[in-house]
Amino acid sequence: MTTVLPRRTAASLATLLALVVSARSASADDGTGVVVVGEATLQPALVAQIEGWVKQHHPPLVAQALDPEAVNATIDCFVLDDETCATKVFEKTGKTTNLVFVRVEVVPGPNGARDVTLTGYWFTKGKPTLAHKKACDHCTDPGVRAAVDEVLDGLSHTGNHDTGHLALTSKPAGAHVTIDGKPAGTTPLEIDLPGGDHRVALERAGAPSEARLVSIHVGETAAIDLSLGGAGAAGGGGGGGGAGVPYLGPKLAIGAGAALLVAGGILIGTSQSDDGTRFEYRDTTTLGALVGVAGVLAIGGGAYWWHHEAKPHTESAPVVGATPTGAYIGWAGAF
Numbered sequence: 001m002t003t004v005l006p007r008r009t010a011a012s013l014a015t016l017l018a019l020v021v022s023a024r025s026a027s028a029d030d031g032t033g034v035v036v037v038g039e040a041t042l043q044p045a046l047v048a049q050i051e052g053w054v055k056q057h058h059p060p061l062v063a064q065a066l067d068p069e070a071v072n073a074t075i076d077c078f079v080l081d082d083e084t085c086a087t088k089v090f091e092k093t094g095k096t097t098n099l100v101f102v103r104v105e106v107v108p109g110p111n112g113a114r115d116v117t118l119t120g121y122w123f124t125k126g127k128p129t130l131a132h133k134k135a136c137d138h139c140t141d142p143g144v145r146a147a148v149d150e151v152l153d154g155l156s157h158t159g160n161h162d163t164g165h166l167a168l169t170s171k172p173a174g175a176h177v178t179i180d181g182k183p184a185g186t187t188p189l190e191i192d193l194p195g196g197d198h199r200v201a202l203e204r205a206g207a208p209s210e211a212r213l214v215s216i217h218v219g220e221t222a223a224i225d226l227s228l229g230g231a232g233a234a235g236g237g238g239g240g241g242g243a244g245v246p247y248l249g250p251k252l253a254i255g256a257g258a259a260l261l262v263a264g265g266i267l268i269g270t271s272q273s274d275d276g277t278r279f280e281y282r283d284t285t286t287l288g289a290l291v292g293v294a295g296v297l298a299i300g301g302g303a304y305w306w307h308h309e310a311k312p313h314t315e316s317a318p319v320v321g322a323t324p325t326g327a328y329i330g331w332a333g334a335f
Contacts, residue, residue, distance in 0.1 A: 032058045033065020033096040038104035053152050065096040090123040099123040113138045120151040128219035133190040163192045164216035167223045175204040204228050250305040257298025264292025
């Protein structure tokens with residue numbers, strides 16, 4: 001027997017069915033949640049801004065993606081600098097498939113200025129967690145909003161999960177970073193990069209530049225610490241290189257040689273000869289010549305050392321000689 005429903009009843013059932021389907025499609029398991037922790041005075045504005053972004057780019061927005069206990073547990077994980085711990089908390093307690101979790105830290109400064117650091121995390125169940133960090137010095141309200149946009153944009157562009165994370169530090173800090181020929185900020189820097197090899201270059205005024213090829217593995221963090229400061233910073237030898245001053249050893253050798261050369265000249269210039277009018281006289285010509293030759297050797301050795309550091313494959317060296325009547329200096333080798 002076939003039952004025919006009245007037209008009004010059928011329409012009501014269709015509407016109810018559509019609502020059920022719509023509710024299921026927008027269920028928590030398919031949505032994106034937002035959590036902001038840190039500076040309480042900034043939280044309301046940041047939550048509103050991020051929720052608006054989620055509605056536009058990754059709907060549907062789901063309220064209260066984490067219970068308060070889970071939020072506190074996630075904060076504890078980040079205090080311990082344990083991103084894996086935070087990921088496990090979300091995997092176990094998260095009510096959504098995706099979660100945008102933002103930490104905001106504020107350091108008050110003089111005259112009402114403040115330094116704001118935003119660290120955003122993109123949690124997706126079953127996939128690696130992504131992170132993007134942005135610092136804003138002497139930050140105004142528009143500056144905070146711009147920093148949030150940059151963090152969200154960074155998370156969105158790496159949301160395909162084909163990326164790894166680079167945590168880059170330098171000694172000294174504040175070096176300008178270029179990745180694959182494009183400016184990326186200053187150290188310390190944390191950034192997500194596509195998997196593969198990337199050329200990372202650092203530059204800082206007063207220090208030699210440093211470049212390295214870094215391999216990024218998807219879902220992993222590469223922690224790189226680079227030192228800027230000459231041969232010693234790269235672990236190489238060379239007297240005085242550990243002080244972080246380029247070519248310090250050769251400079252000291254050349255300076256010492258110049259001092260010896262001057263001293264030798266003074267000894268020769270003040271030497272006395274036997275003129276038959278006195279019983280004692282001070283003949284320092286030979287000693288002055290020896291000191292001068294030592295100075296020439298030091299200068300030549302320092303110059304060679306410097307030249308060798310600049311061009312390690314140069315096959316040349318200074319040549320110095322002494323005779324009873326004088327000395328000579330020259331340079332021999334293959335050029």
